[in-house]
Amino acid sequence: MIIKNAVILITGGSSGIGKSTAKLLVGLGAKVAITGLDKQKLAAVAKEIGAIAIPANVQNDEEIQNTYKTVLKEFGRLDVLINNAGIGKHAPIESLHRNDFENIFQTNVIGMAMMSKRAAEIFKEQNGGSIINIGSTSGLKGYQTGGAYSASKFAVRGLTQCLQAELRPHNIRVMLVNPSEVPTAFGSEERKERPNQEKKITSMEIAHAIVSTLSMDNRGMIPELSVWATNPW
Numbered sequence: 001m002i003i004k005n006a007v008i009l010i011t012g013g014s015s016g017i018g019k020s021t022a023k024l025l026v027g028l029g030a031k032v033a034i035t036g037l038d039k040q041k042l043a044a045v046a047k048e049i050g051a052i053a054i055p056a057n058v059q060n061d062e063e064i065q066n067t068y069k070t071v072l073k074e075f076g077r078l079d080v081l082i083n084n085a086g087i088g089k090h091a092p093i094e095s096l097h098r099n100d101f102e103n104i105f106q107t108n109v110i111g112m113a114m115m116s117k118r119a120a121e122i123f124k125e126q127n128g129g130s131i132i133n134i135g136s137t138s139g140l141k142g143y144q145t146g147g148a149y150s151a152s153k154f155a156v157r158g159l160t161q162c163l164q165a166e167l168r169p170h171n172i173r174v175m176l177v178n179p180s181e182v183p184t185a186f187g188s189e190e191r192k193e194r195p196n197q198e199k200k201i202t203s204m205e206i207a208h209a210i211v212s213t214l215s216m217d218n219r220g221m222i223p224e225l226s227v228w229a230t231n232p233w
């Protein structure tokens with residue numbers, strides 16, 4: 001697809017991977033809308049990078065409907081949904097509570113599913129579109145303390161494969177991008193961005209991976225792409 005003038009909606013675009021992706025896409029001439037929870041931070045980031053801000057929680061169906069209404073009102077169409085909003089908590093199973101599982105799955109899995117549901121309707125009407133789901137290398141292999149987060153990203157991978165099977169006949173590409181560790185605000189309760197680390201990948205590497213998967217002509221799609229640091233140790 002041609003990125004210039006494409007209309008792209010990114011959930012969780014006010015920080016980390018979503019923010020870098022929004023910035024890169026705006027720089028390439030796309031029309032970008034970003035969502036997030038913290039309204040002030042979202043508005044400041046949108047202003048800084050030249051996107052439009054839509055405060056919305058992917059756990060809330062009304063706010064999801066409002067997100068799409070705003071995008072369609074502002075731009076008249078939608079070409080790409082990037083399901084990036086995500087949260088995590090890492091702890092041994094004895095320290096994970098029902099509420100942790102519910103919250104993580106509500107955002108990472110059910111939020112992604114409900115965002116994709118409305119995008120699928122729009123894309124079917126338009127006879128095409130692209131969905132990028134942000135998974136994780138945590139969704140490829142389980143590990144200690146990953147009971148809630150890693151399990152949610154396994155579910156994201158399963159959801160992505162189901163949507164791929166359902167939506168391909170409608171010219172809709174559904175692609176999974178799995179970052180390995182990126183220093184961001186992810187997992188910090190105070191929501192403070194961590195600085196880049198020399199050997200770890202940065203959110204801009206993931207942004208480039210996302211742009212690469214989108215840039216291919218619509219006749220082709222990359223079902224899944226994992227991004228590792230070459231030598232993080």
Ligand SMILES: NC(=O)c1ccc[n+]([C@@H]2O[C@H](COP(=O)([O-])OP(=O)(O)OC[C@H]3O[C@@H](n4cnc5c(N)ncnc54)[C@H](OP(=O)(O)O)[C@@H]3O)[C@@H](O)[C@H]2O)c1
Nearest residue numbers: 012014016017037038057058085086136181182184185186
């Ligand atoms: N960082 C990593 O090491 C890593 C590795 C693999 C995969 N990932 C995945 O990459 C994605 C982005 O992570 P990141 O590292 O960029 O995290 P981040 O810096 O913490 O950013 C997360 C973004 O999602 C938003 N968000 C959180 N809950 C939301 C909700 N319920 N509704 C709407 N927006 C919500 C946040 O908004 P507020 O700031 O306002 O809360 C923020 O804009 C996630 O899916 C994560 O699982 C991250």
